[in-house]
Amino acid sequence: MGDANYARELGVAVRAVHMACALCQRVQAGLVSHGTGQVKSKDDDSPVTVADWSVQAIVSWILAESFQDQNVSIVAEEDVQTLSKAELADLLASVTKTVNESLAEAPKYGLQSPKKALGASQVLEAISRCNSTGGPTGRHWVLDPVDGTLGFVRGDQYAIALALIEDGKVIMGVLGCPNYPMKNGWLNHHHHHHQYDESMSSSATDTWEKGCVIYAQKGSGKAWMQPLVQQNKMLEWPNSARQIKVSSIDDPGLATFCEPVEKANSNHSFTAGVAHSMGFKNQPLRVHSMVKYAAIARGDAEIFMKFARCGYKEKIWDHAAGVVIVEEAGGVVTDAGGRPLDFSRGTYLEGLDRGIVACCSAKLHEGFIGAVYASWDSSNL
Numbered sequence: 001m002g003d004a005n006y007a008r009e010l011g012v013a014v015r016a017v018h019m020a021c022a023l024c025q026r027v028q029a030g031l032v033s034h035g036t037g038q039v040k041s042k043d044d045d046s047p048v049t050v051a052d053w054s055v056q057a058i059v060s061w062i063l064a065e066s067f068q069d070q071n072v073s074i075v076a077e078e079d080v081q082t083l084s085k086a087e088l089a090d091l092l093a094s095v096t097k098t099v100n101e102s103l104a105e106a107p108k109y110g111l112q113s114p115k116k117a118l119g120a121s122q123v124l125e126a127i128s129r130c131n132s133t134g135g136p137t138g139r140h141w142v143l144d145p146v147d148g149t150l151g152f153v154r155g156d157q158y159a160i161a162l163a164l165i166e167d168g169k170v171i172m173g174v175l176g177c178p179n180y181p182m183k184n185g186w187l188n189h190h191h192h193h194h195q196y197d198e199s200m201s202s203s204a205t206d207t208w209e210k211g212c213v214i215y216a217q218k219g220s221g222k223a224w225m226q227p228l229v230q231q232n233k234m235l236e237w238p239n240s241a242r243q244i245k246v247s248s249i250d251d252p253g254l255a256t257f258c259e260p261v262e263k264a265n266s267n268h269s270f271t272a273g274v275a276h277s278m279g280f281k282n283q284p285l286r287v288h289s290m291v292k293y294a295a296i297a298r299g300d301a302e303i304f305m306k307f308a309r310c311g312y313k314e315k316i317w318d319h320a321a322g323v324v325i326v327e328e329a330g331g332v333v334t335d336a337g338g339r340p341l342d343f344s345r346g347t348y349l350e351g352l353d354r355g356i357v358a359c360c361s362a363k364l365h366e367g368f369i370g371a372v373y374a375s376w377d378s379s380n381l
């Protein structure tokens, strides 16, 4: 697989994710300052916002426009059921406005704007076009428009995740992390919007570089990070990218693991037991969203573990982009039995053995597999 093969796909994907980051920053600032009245609940009680639908719409529109010669297949999280309800016309109007504001900025990112603003029905169509179920053959884009929506509504960490799967394999991944500063070690130093927007001068905010876009192409052996595009600036593609690598720490006593914030999403007491038996001393870093994969790829943490409750089926859009980025940055990602994740079986990671682990080194990975083996019988997962 030559680099040049996917150069156009990667360029479009990175540009689209940069645009999505800017869109989300505007919506998040509005949520934080105007309250969370516009946050809706889905059937599983998880939150969904104007940003989730709007990002799905713009990415769908951009991919369709950019690859008109192909029958673009997109597997993505959101559908239009809630958004199409007559009583929620205001919500659809907000999404349509947000989508058009974002698409109007496309030239700043080296993409084309629509000739005419999209109408509500075109926005719904763009969202509902992302109804592919993936599978073992062909090319499928995989999108989580806002991953960690809970973090997003809290003014905290979240990610925009876009990956490309070909014949069941993830061949590229892009992660937009609007609240993950470019400076390493600053994941913990995240400030909520209202705090720094009001207290920092604009020049201080500029140099703080509070967000990044990370990407990697399978087999390249390299992963890259770019700062977000600032107001009145153009995206410098790919000039502004710098290479990132996983941590070189493989002494468990010095290592940090990260995991979901919510106990409902991963068993914190099981991971604490595994970490203890591996010899970890540091407290876990709890972070919303695929920013956890970004933290491993950037060397801000050494292991990411997630053990969802029995019966929960992991979705491909929650992992595809993160897995290829960690692997190309030098890490190892498998299920808890040590097998690679299988992206070829549709919307879900079928056949997943218990949980997911992303490690900076083979040595820590080996230690993890041993610790899970030893801890499993005594746990009640």
Ligand SMILES: Nc1ncnc2c1ncn2[C@@H]1O[C@H](COP(=O)(O)OS(=O)(=O)O)[C@@H](OP(=O)(O)O)[C@H]1O
Residues within 6 Å of the ligand: 046, 077, 144, 146, 147, 148, 149, 150, 151, 259, 260, 261, 262, 263, 264, 265, 266, 287, 288, 289, 290, 308, 309, 312, 315, 318
């Ligand atoms: N019950 C349950 N168990 C495990 N995982 C679940 C569960 N419910 C949801 N999800 C998925 O978790 C995604 C967010 O994962 P996080 O690791 O970011 O969780 S946390 O917010 O840090 O707790 C979240 O992604 P988004 O919906 O994109 O936010 C979900 O796909």
Ligand SMILES: [Mg+2]
Residues within 6 Å of the ligand: 144, 146, 147, 148, 317, 318
């Ligand atoms: Mg998600």
Ligand SMILES: [Mg+2]
Residues within 6 Å of the ligand: 052, 077, 144, 145, 146, 147, 148, 149
């Ligand atoms: Mg999501």
Ligand SMILES: [Mg+2]
Residues within 6 Å of the ligand: 046, 047, 048, 077, 149
């Ligand atoms: Mg969701």
